[in-house]
Amino acid sequence: AAIAARGETERAVRLYHEALSLIPDFVPAKINLGLALASAGRIDEAIDWSHRAIADDPADPGAHYNLALALSAKRELVGAIASYERALWVRPDHFGTHYNLGRTLLLAGRAEEAAASSREAVRLQPDHAEVRYRLAWLLATSPDRSVRNPAEAVRVAERAAELTGGRNPSVLDA
Numbered sequence: 001a002a003i004a005a006r007g008e009t010e011r012a013v014r015l016y017h018e019a020l021s022l023i024p025d026f027v028p029a030k031i032n033l034g035l036a037l038a039s040a041g042r043i044d045e046a047i048d049w050s051h052r053a054i055a056d057d058p059a060d061p062g063a064h065y066n067l068a069l070a071l072s073a074k075r076e077l078v079g080a081i082a083s084y085e086r087a088l089w090v091r092p093d094h095f096g097t098h099y100n101l102g103r104t105l106l107l108a109g110r111a112e113e114a115a116a117s118s119r120e121a122v123r124l125q126p127d128h129a130e131v132r133y134r135l136a137w138l139l140a141t142s143p144d145r146s147v148r149n150p151a152e153a154v155r156v157a158e159r160a161a162e163l164t165g166g167r168n169p170s171v172l173d174a
Contacts, residue, residue: 132160
């Protein structure tokens with residue numbers, strides 16, 4: 001994982017393959033291999049390794065989360081949403097899953113669910129400016145009257161502006 005984090009993606013891929021040749025059922029290596037492959041733009045391979053990790057350990061939230069990320073990269077939104085939801089079933093308090101699920105639901109035209117997931121992400125990490133900005137924008141601009149909430153949008157955006165020191169134009173725009 002450290003090698004991949006340093007940007008040596010192809011080396012990390014080789015090392016994960018070597019590890020799996022020694023211990024073929026090592027789920028963390030399959031999960032990290034999928035991440036490294038996705039980072040290298042090899043999305044179909046990343047999806048394949050995520051499926052392999054899930055087959056070995058269906059209760060691993062990381063495997064479902066990584067599959068969702070890869071499916072999102074391919075714009076396979078229905079599958080991505082289902083994978084994010086499976087990850088949340090196993091680990092309901094994962095900020096990144098709520099955050100990315102909200103973004104994916106919005107892309108799929110499911111604004112009300114996107115707002116709910118984004119609100120949960122804000123609840124989990126109240127000082128995360130990006131999720132606040134995205135939620136504020138959704139609440140301010142949604143064509144869905146059941147989602148649009150200008151007063152809440154202002155409150156959420158004002159806190160995002162505080163967190164960024166008033167220096168982020170996108171946050172200020174929201």
